[in-house]
Amino acid sequence: MRGIVTGGIIVLIAMGVGLFWYQGRAEVEAAAPPPSLAELPSTASPDALPSGDPKDMVGPAPPEATELTKEEQRFFRYDRDRNWRISRTEMLATRSDGFRKLDKDGNNLLTFEEWAVATVDKFEVADADGDNELTPREFATTRPKPAKKRKCAC
Template sequence: MNRLLLGGILSLLMVGVGLVWWQGRAQVEQEAPPPPEPVETPEPDVLPSADVTDMRGPTPPEATELSREQRRFFRYDRNRDLRITRNEMLSTRTSAFRKLDKDGNNLLTFEEWAVSTADKFDGADANRDGELTQGEFATTAPKRRARPACRC
């Protein structure tokens, strides 16, 4: 019996709360301001204009001509700190895999490639500090072959 009485009281309480909420919402909607009046938009044929004679933007950066060796150096120097670390040198050597196949099985293992590249890096690193300066890097340039004057 107590459960039935308690259930009835809770039901009436919930209905009362719902009615109060519904009435409060209706009152808020009545006192709400009217919707704003539509704003006239300018004609689409008229473009806005401004006086920009006194305005100045930032100066553009100056372009400098790089030598062939500097361009080659910056292809390896990814973080532009003017030094090439071992990781920077190894990361760009993927196109040389075919040349590095020592056992001739048409499969290049990472060890074959890494040993050759690490040896090349160690040969160029004259002061043995683990980084290549621009002068040290210049010694790793591929040797140019003389091209024949004609294709006879």
């Protein structure tokens, strides 16, 4: 019984190898060989290069970039589908706590207004003297708090 099963497996493997060999050979034979120099027109020499002169041709106009504010650029880094809403999956799982803080209405969608209000609030807290400008010392207060390091991983 063992010999019959082994023989059957060997026959199937041999048939598969033969089939792949046959298909590979057929594809090579179907390809046309490149033309020889004798078949080329007499005006075309192998050393001649084609002309790259565009004459009066004009290519398509490049796309125009929209002027986005820095806050909108930051917003769009997270808004992958460009629907002006950042879903929870777009905000990434590692940022879910920050997302919950920004989502004021709790609908699991972050609108641009919710995002902007949080940023304005952060700016106003950092602007200690109220002059609508951040000094280097005031800007340093906006830095994220460092993560607490565990003393021992025992």
